[in-house]
Structures are given as structure tokens and as C-alpha cells.
Amino acid sequence: MIVLKGISKTYASVAALRDVNLSIPDGSIYGIIGRSGAGKSTLLRIMSLLETPDSGEVYYDAERVDTLRGRELLERRRKMGMIFQNFNLLGSRNAAANIAYPLEIAGLHKKVIDQRVDELLELVDIKDKRRARLRELSGGQKQRVAIARALAATPQALFCDEATSSLDPQTTRSILSLIRDLQQRLKITVILITHQMEVIREICHDVAVLDEGTIVEQGTVASVFEAPQTQAARELIHA
Numbered sequence: 001m002i003v004l005k006g007i008s009k010t011y012a013s014v015a016a017l018r019d020v021n022l023s024i025p026d027g028s029i030y031g032i033i034g035r036s037g038a039g040k041s042t043l044l045r046i047m048s049l050l051e052t053p054d055s056g057e058v059y060y061d062a063e064r065v066d067t068l069r070g071r072e073l074l075e076r077r078r079k080m081g082m083i084f085q086n087f088n089l090l091g092s093r094n095a096a097a098n099i100a101y102p103l104e105i106a107g108l109h110k111k112v113i114d115q116r117v118d119e120l121l122e123l124v125d126i127k128d129k130r131r132a133r134l135r136e137l138s139g140g141q142k143q144r145v146a147i148a149r150a151l152a153a154t155p156q157a158l159f160c161d162e163a164t165s166s167l168d169p170q171t172t173r174s175i176l177s178l179i180r181d182l183q184q185r186l187k188i189t190v191i192l193i194t195h196q197m198e199v200i201r202e203i204c205h206d207v208a209v210l211d212e213g214t215i216v217e218q219g220t221v222a223s224v225f226e227a228p229q230t231q232a233a234r235e236l237i238h239a
Ligand SMILES: Nc1ncnc2c1ncn2[C@@H]1O[C@H](COP(=O)(O)OP(=O)(O)OP(=O)(O)O)[C@@H](O)[C@H]1O
Pocket: 011, 012, 014, 015, 016, 034, 035, 036, 037, 038, 039, 040, 041, 042, 043
């Protein structure tokens, strides 16, 4: 369970998050929606410990994690995978070497890394692209490389920030079905930000609606989408 208690974050004069409380059960696929600037990416960065809140607390199960520093923080971050809209891959490295990167940083032996990279390529179904340069890969294949890299250190949570937003509808569906499949096989928790409502309908169990830094609505996708209670949610869902 990932628990946020009273999280606030302000940049200069912008209140990006205000008193956010959220609990994400293990093994769920949790969607976060909200208009541009609502604070979604900020929330994801705080949850994944890339950023510290001004106030509030972040817990992974019983452990408070927002106060971790140094080595403990690095080790905790290794237990989280992240994927983005623009993939964030290293252009100088081929597919396999991108996936190997976090394992190299973790200081594993080459033989162990090679074996793990093989498993990961198989897991995301691009075994034949092992040596491909990035420019030889489609968007969907690049996102598969990014997913494999995110999963390299067997994280307990996978954070997705607009991971399918630059993909066409068919490729989006194939990446979503991969994410759903991986969630079930690896028993990870997936936290997913998107402006694509069909993505939420397709794979999320629960959803939270952020508006101007505040969670204005949360619940099962069925309940929120069938009967949105706030103007902010209605605008997103019926847009
Ligand atoms: N590093 C930063 N420095 C200054 N302001 C920031 C920073 N990061 C975010 N903000 C501000 O905080 C608010 C929330 O930004 P955030 O990126 O979390 O929104 P978002 O919901 O992810 O939007 P989008 O859908 O456009 O990605 C915005 O007003 C943004 O300008």
C-alpha cells in the first residue's frame, strides 16, 4: 500500500499540490487524471521519491519514505520503475544496453546483467530487437524498451506519466495490454497518469481526479465515470 498524507508542494508562488491524501492498494492499477497543470506529474514525482513535499508524509506499507536520504533513498528508488511519454532512453545505446543501464549502475556482474536483459526482452516481447539502435525502433517498441528498463530491478511499483500519449490507438492498446499482463504476472502496483480517458476505462481499477492541486474525487473507475460528482471530473470525462 502506498499512502500519501497531507501532501503539499509549492513552486515559487504556484501551489502545485494542496493537502493531498491518497491510498493506493497493492496490486491495483490506479489512474490519476486532471487538466494540464493540475499537479499530476508533481504528485507522481513525490510518490516515486524523485521530489520531496513541503509538508506531508509518504508511506510504503508501514515505512515512512519521504524522509529517507542518501543510500537508503537510492535503494528505495531502485524499487520503483518509471516510464514517460518521450521514453527517456539513451540514444547512444542500443535496446539491450538501455535495459542494462540500471543494472550496471547497481553494480551487477556482466553475466548476470546479460541474463536478466534476455529475460526482460522476452517479457516485453522484443527479443529480436536486442541489438537495435533506438532510431530503428517504432514508438511502441521504444516504450517496450523503456518498460523493460523500468522493470529491470524488479520494482514493486511502476509509475507511468503519459506513457501512451504519443502512440497511435493500436499501439496504445498493445502497450496497455502489456502493462496489464505485467501487473498480473509480477504482482506490481501501477500508477498511471493520462489525459486519455479510454486508457483509464481500459485498464484502471480506481481513479483519482486532481484539480488545482487538490483531489476532488476518487473511487472505482465505474463509479467515478458513471456519476462524476464535480465539475472538474465531468469536464474531463465528457470532454
Ligand atoms: N519544477 C517546477 N518549477 C516550477 N513550477 C513547477 C515545477 N513543476 C511543476 N510546476 C508547476 O506546478 C503546477 C503543476 O504542474 P504539474 O507538472 O504537476 O502538472 P500536470 O498535471 O502534470 O500537467 P500536464 O498535464 O500539463 O503534464 C503547474 O502550475 C506547474 O507550472
